[in-house]
Amino acid sequence: MTTVLDLQHVTVQRAGRDLLDDVSWQVDDDQRWVVLGPNGAGKTTLLNVASAQLHPTRGTVDILGERLGRVDVFELRPRIGFASSANNARIPPTETVLDVVLTAAYGVTGRWREAYEDEDVARAHTMLHDWRLESLADRAFGSLSDGERKRVQIARAVMSDPEILLLDEPTANLDLGAREELLQLLGEYAVAPGAPALVSVTHHVEEIPRNFTHALLMKDGRVIRQGPINQVIISERLSRLYDLPLVVAETDGRYTARADLV
Ligand SMILES: Nc1ncnc2c1ncn2[C@@H]1O[C@H](COP(=O)(O)OP(=O)(O)OP(=O)(O)O)[C@@H](O)[C@H]1O
Numbered sequence: 001m002t003t004v005l006d007l008q009h010v011t012v013q014r015a016g017r018d019l020l021d022d023v024s025w026q027v028d029d030d031q032r033w034v035v036l037g038p039n040g041a042g043k044t045t046l047l048n049v050a051s052a053q054l055h056p057t058r059g060t061v062d063i064l065g066e067r068l069g070r071v072d073v074f075e076l077r078p079r080i081g082f083a084s085s086a087n088n089a090r091i092p093p094t095e096t097v098l099d100v101v102l103t104a105a106y107g108v109t110g111r112w113r114e115a116y117e118d119e120d121v122a123r124a125h126t127m128l129h130d131w132r133l134e135s136l137a138d139r140a141f142g143s144l145s146d147g148e149r150k151r152v153q154i155a156r157a158v159m160s161d162p163e164i165l166l167l168d169e170p171t172a173n174l175d176l177g178a179r180e181e182l183l184q185l186l187g188e189y190a191v192a193p194g195a196p197a198l199v200s201v202t203h204h205v206e207e208i209p210r211n212f213t214h215a216l217l218m219k220d221g222r223v224i225r226q227g228p229i230n231q232v233i234i235s236e237r238l239s240r241l242y243d244l245p246l247v248v249a250e251t252d253g254r255y256t257a258r259a260d261l262v
Contacts, residue, residue, distance in 0.1 A: 001028050001029065001030055002028065002029045002065075003026055003027070003028050003029075003062075004027055004028065004029050004063070004064055004163060004164045004196075004197045005025070005026065005027035005050055005062070005063055005164065005197070005199075006025075006026050006027075006060075006061070006062040007023055007024060007025045007026075007049065007050075007056075007059065007060070007061050007062075008024050008059055008060045008061075009022050009024055009059040010022070010023045010024070010049060010056040010058070010059035010060070010061060011023075011056060011057050011058040011059055012042075012045055012049065012054065012057050012221075013057040018221050019042050019045045019221050020042050020045055020046060020049065020056070020221045021042075021220070021221040021222045022059075022222065023042075023046065023221075023222070023223050024059075024223070025046075025216060025223065025226060027164070027197050027199060027214075028197065029163070029164075029196065029197045030197070030213075031197055031198075031213050031214050032190045032198040032199075032200075032209075032211060032212040032213050032214065033197075033198065033199045033200070033212065033213070033214045033215065033216060034199075034200050034201075034202055034208045034212050034214070034215050034216070034229065034233075035047075035199060035200070035201045035202070035216045035218065036202060036203070036205070036215060036216070036217055036218070036233075036238075036241070037217055037218035037219050037224075038219060038241070038242060039203075040220075041218040041219050041220065042218050042220075042221040042222075043168075043201045043218055044084075044201065045221075046201075047082070047084070047166050047168050047199070047201060049061055049068075050063065050080075050164075050166055050199065051077070051080050051082045051166050052068060052073045052076050052077050052080060055068055055069060056068070063080065063164070064076065064079055064080070064163050064164065078160055078162075079162060079163050079164075080162055080163070080166065081157035081158055081162030081164065081165040081166065081196065082157060082165075082166045082168075083150075083153040083154045083156070083157040083165070083166070083167050083168070083170060084153070084166075084167075084168035084169075085150075085153075085168070085169070085172070086168070087153060088149065088153070091141050092141070092142075093140060093141055093142025093143075094140050095140065096137065096138050096139065096140060096141070097128065097133055097136045097137050097138070097139050097141060097144070097152055098124055098125075098128065098137040098138065100141050100152055100156055101124045101127050101128060101133075101152065101155045101156050101159050102120060102121065102124040102159070103156075104156045104157070104159035104160050105123070105124070105159055105160060123159065124159060125137075127155040127156075127158055127159050128155060130155070130185075130189075131151045131152075131154055131155040131158075131185060132151065132181070132185065133151055133152060133155060136148060136152075145178070146173050146174060147174045147175070147177075147178030147181070147182065150170055150171070150174065150178075150182060151182060151185070153170075154167065154170065154186075162196050163196050163197070164196050164197045164198075164199070165195075165196050165197070165198050165199070166199050166200075167186075167198070167199070167200040167201065168201050169201055169202060169203065170182060170186065170200060170202075170207075171183060171202065172202075172203070179207065183207065183209045183210075184209075186198075186200070187209040187210035187211050187212075187253070188211075190209060190210070190211035190212060191211045198212070200212070204257075205233055205238070205248060205255035205256065205257045206254070206255060206256055206257070208229075208254070208255050210252075210253035210254060212229055213228065213229055214226070214227065214228055214229055214232075215227070215228075215229045215232035215233050216232075217232060217237060217238075217241050219241055224240070224241055225237050225241075230250070233248060233250070234248055235247050235248045235260075238257060244259055245259065245260040245261065246258065246259055246260060247259075247260045
């Protein structure tokens with residue numbers, strides 16, 4: 001077991017506000033985390049720190065054994081997979097799905113004059129197969145549905161064989177079928193041999209994939225609770241998080257929540 005993320009007393013201040021407030025959190029390589037919390041809780045800010053995009057105002061951040069502030073982030077970032085809708089804007093809409101995934105091997109978006117190794121092309125096809133994108137290989141990224149784009153973002157993030165994979169709301173805006181398809185893939189990936197540590201931000205307990213092991217609850221920039229998922233995603237804890245009486249249930253590794261307002 002290796003610790004891949006280690007945040008100690010991390011505070012991020014912007015415009016006089018604490019977006020993160022004294023956050024301490026450790027992720028080991030065999031753990032799969034879900035991060036849950038209301039709008040504005042600081043979840044995306046936390047992922048931005050964990051992906052070496054943002055430095056803390058106070059506290060220490062070690063990612064893959066390297067201390068932020070001491071390491072060259074341009075060497076560190078290729079070791080971190082980060083799939084987020086915010087990255088969509090960087091992908092040229094005319095780029096083919098195959099090229100969107102393939103260019104990840106070179107840390108660029110937009111194919112230009114790179115010469116690709118056969119090995120990389122073969123790996124890109126494997127990624128398309130694993131994330132059920134093979135039939136879309138030649139389609140322009142800009143022509144895809146939201147569900148297809150989400151899978152392309154993840155395939156791209158996984159292409160460079162990251163040591164930690166961060167997912168920001170991977171199932172947001174998906175219809176029921178697309179959501180369930182992606183949750184199935186993520187649940188399988190969570191236990192796939194050689195899969196990296198996973199951290200997935202979500203708004204809904206229904207969107208937690210199977211086989212996730214840990215949960216972190218956030219509110220107002222602070223960690224409210226963290227630990228093994230079956231001790232955190234429970235009625236009492238979520239009711240406190242959302243200031244609402246909630247009934248949380250787990251069936252076959254999937255969760256549901258509803259207000260208990262009868
Ligand atoms: N650069 C910034 N300057 C000032 N405030 C910011 C900045 N970036 C984010 N915030 C604020 O910090 C808070 C946390 O934002 P963040 O995006 O991390 O929350 P979140 O939990 O991901 O929210 P959501 O679920 O709505 O996506 C929000 O109130 C947001 O408005």
